Amino acid sequence: MTGRLAWVMDKLNGTVVRAFLIVVGLFWLVPTIGLLISSLRAPEDMSASGWWTVFGEPSQLTFDSYRKLLENGDITGSLVNTVLITVPATILVVVIGALAGYAFAWMEFPGRDWWFLGVVGLLVVPVQVALIPIAELFGKIGLFGNILGVILFHVGFGLPFAVFLLRNFFAEIPRELLEAARLDGAGELRLFARVVMPLGGPAIASLGIFQFLWVWNDMLVALVFTNADSQPITVALQTQVRQFGNNIDVLAPGAFISMVIPLAVFFAFQRQFVSGVMAGAVK
Secondary structure, eight states: OOHHHHHHHHHHHHHHHHHHHHHHHHHHHHHHHHHHHHHHHHHHHHHSSSSGGGTTTTGOOHHHHHHHHOOOOOHHHHHHHHHHHHHHHHHHHHHHHHHHHHHHHOOOOHHHHHHHHHHHHGGGOOOHHHHHHHHHHHHHHHHBSHHHHHHHHHHHHHHHHHHHHHHHHTTTTTTHHHHHHTTTTHHHHIIIIIIIHHHHHHHHHHHHHHHHHHHHOOHHHHHHBOOOTTTTHHHHHHHHHHOTTTTTHHEEEEEEEEHHHHHHHHHHHHHHHHOOOHHOOOO
């Protein structure tokens, strides 16, 4: 009888915990749902009532705001710029970080530990400290105000964390596995591509997600280093707010598109993100 009671209590506790987590998740999604519904309402409806009234009057829903958004060249162009900035910045950080992480984990070279300590030290350098010096440097070499300069800035500040994360993850790979591959004639590049990269999939995926989210949602760096032709979606939306304070019919769908893409990426790869960060940060 006591064992059956304990089993019932365990089941009840599990149900309560799951219900609590579902409620928390729904509350966390309320702003996203509200923004989605607002983007599907006419401006006059948004001025007259809150977004939740749509559940009683579903006829308010319309795609006119998204049609206007597609006709707004500033928003659509900035969305393309965001992709052109985010994708290369993410790929470069992942590739260079993986190569450097493997070198620090398994290759012998003079001052390896000191170099890695220097990389770890760069993690504490705030982005704000480098804005003015790098802006002056980019101005002298012709990179200020274009997409390439923003990409290089994000790559430079993304690499310390990438090297730290992947080095710690790669260091957990059994040495015997690497030695067996070397005995079979594998060189360093082949060993890296055929053994280390497949085993490091969770850490590499988590790094890619983290870098993608950081670059996509960035506004400070883009605000400093871009101009009207190269600005991403975050800066374009901020400009729209400043210039046209009442164009909510463009801002709402633009903000939702800007938010839903990184959300979809995170939810699609959240398992790899969590497992990779935990495995790389704790040895």
